[in-house]
Amino acid sequence: MIYLTRRERFSAAHRMFRPGLSDEDNLKIYGKCSNPNWHGHNYVLKVTVRGEIDPDTGYFMNATRLKEIINERVIEKLDHRNMNTETDFMAGKIATTENLAVAVWDELKGPLEAEGVTLHCVRIEETENNFIEYYG
Amino acid sequence: MIYLTRRERFSAAHRMFRPGLSDEDNLKIYGKCSNPNWHGHNYVLKVTVRGEIDPDTGYFMNATRLKEIINERVIEKLDHRNMNTETDFMAGKIATTENLAVAVWDELKGPLEAEGVTLHCVRIEETENNFIEYYG
Amino acid sequence: MIYLTRRERFSAAHRMFRPGLSDEDNLKIYGKCSNPNWHGHNYVLKVTVRGEIDPDTGYFMNATRLKEIINERVIEKLDHRNMNTETDFMAGKIATTENLAVAVWDELKGPLEAEGVTLHCVRIEETENNFIEYYG
């Protein structure tokens, strides 16, 4: 069993808030991250897949194909976008990095299985000091 | 003459657009950076000041004081904010990194001179692949 | 189950030596790290906690609260200090990164459980080329 990780980046706006609560109450829970005028980040996404090495090619998965899937399913829907209002797989969800990691997992799991590999970990770095990992 | 650089970070939303043009025309000039729904970045700001070493202290400027000035004048007005609508010193300006660097210079020049040092360079890194430097 | 990692930094002096041995014998075991006049590092500490996402907030733990606990229990006792002589939780221990990682674990485990999350990993990077991980 071998593990391959691909790093991609996206720049997005977001706001954390809980529908039904006032801006004041959201401020108590989320602090400055609840700013109604939005803020944003350069997110770093690391997707790890696992599988067996193919003895014919020495590859277990082509890194270029992995990049394509991540870009098509995830990056194009997040990069230079507003995660709260424009990203279909975040609709109706609070835009925390935790929820984002789970949503990215759900987007990638099927397409990667169709390639014959297993999704192992989705890691999202929001700043240089905070990151979330989800293993399904 | 010696040079001291302080690195600070801020996370902001922005949009590049030229007032009076349609979204379509802005798209032609600014590409995906003109998205009307905003996007955002983790910006890295590096401020360089220059001066002579004080032989009594071995310092030329206290790095903590430099940090305070940058935070008070610049970071608090940008971090977790929308640069286009909330940052006073960007009002009426197109939110490019070029214009931001010049505006940050104008904010910092006077307060730093009041400390007896000279502002040498404002550097703003928008992504790991692009940065702007302004020397006045 | 989701994992959140917070990165903090501290700059400390230390010396590795085994009480009861001569400086010469300590030099044989620890090399230049046993210098009786001390040396120091910019340490990077990464604390990983795990738990379930709260569906109401989308958070599993507030990163600001995690930062507060790490700073109060660990960073304030190490940063700009001499780890051998000033850090209470290192008293009587040889100041290796291994022992430091275990001691930091012991400091953080209880306070994090009191917040309803589980401490998963303490990682301490002494230089860009060496790091220690402890999982309890």
Place this chain on the structure above:
Amino acid sequence: MIYLTRRERFSAAHRMFRPGLSDEDNLKIYGKCSNPNWHGHNYVLKVTVRGEIDPDTGYFMNATRLKEIINERVIEKLDHRNMNTETDFMAGKIATTENLAVAVWDELKGPLEAEGVTLHCVRIEETENNFIEYYG
């Protein structure tokens, strides 16, 4: 149980190709990585070992000794070399990062066990965007 990771670097040339196939067929599988005129990388190698802390020394393994083993067994055979034609432990293998990680594991496992520690992970980063991990 504690984990120690040592980071080393090597700069090597390589080419991915499957003996018996034409350059055209190799191009279909490996893309530009199959260039018959070679290309190269600055590889980053991270070797993680695990064991128990020795209460007498506070060490679980001397990092300098770990560095020596990695350099003698792996780095000297790869650094500033052509991995396909000069590295004995890659002879007859397709020079993918996957195969390289397994080969490095096989080189290091025995010598590390002879030191009383267990090899836990070999991680090889080919670029800032791709890395492979192997746990045996």
Place this chain on the structure above:
Amino acid sequence: MIYLTRRERFSAAHRMFRPGLSDEDNLKIYGKCSNPNWHGHNYVLKVTVRGEIDPDTGYFMNATRLKEIINERVIEKLDHRNMNTETDFMAGKIATTENLAVAVWDELKGPLEAEGVTLHCVRIEETENNFIEYYG
């Protein structure tokens, strides 16, 4: 006057040697960098251009256009290639980073002037510990 820097990367094989000298003599001058079987690096290229901000757009040069020019003129001729035998603008030159920086400058100067900006600096990082800068 404002400065914009774009960072690009390429992975190439090379060998330093002086035609007309034996492998032994080249080894004396270039050490392991003269290995006749090649080696390679992940090079980082930073191109800095300078100019005036256009008050209509807030840009001084479109970073996407800068990226295109660097890729077309430089990266495509170096990435996943052998710099000594495949890169037209290095033909007949010793493949040192110094010579490479000057050659990249010569490739970029004209096309950038045609865009109305001035090439200010070409910086090439061969490893994390060595880089060359050329200002024309």
Place this chain on the structure above:
Amino acid sequence: MIYLTRRERFSAAHRMFRPGLSDEDNLKIYGKCSNPNWHGHNYVLKVTVRGEIDPDTGYFMNATRLKEIINERVIEKLDHRNMNTETDFMAGKIATTENLAVAVWDELKGPLEAEGVTLHCVRIEETENNFIEYYG
């Protein structure tokens, strides 16, 4: 004219204090950096030299020779040492990064000129957020 920069690292203990002042007065000037029990850092040193490319070798200075000079004159006197009490060229000086940069310049200027190159810049990074540059 071309510029070559070499990056080296050293880990040292230090304390900032002005002889003749009490610990209380030093605390007012230097804050926690005046801790009488020392603290320390992983310093990064970047030395830039400039000169003309030798057309015979394509080098302007051998990077290995530059590394040797920096290590012999500077790193060996600072690494894993107490800068205040053990480093000859810091004797009688307040151990600020400013003074350290000037002292390193004075150590390197002559030996580099003897190699036929000109010292251009000494840059010392004390943390990821602060660095000093000195150009003579």
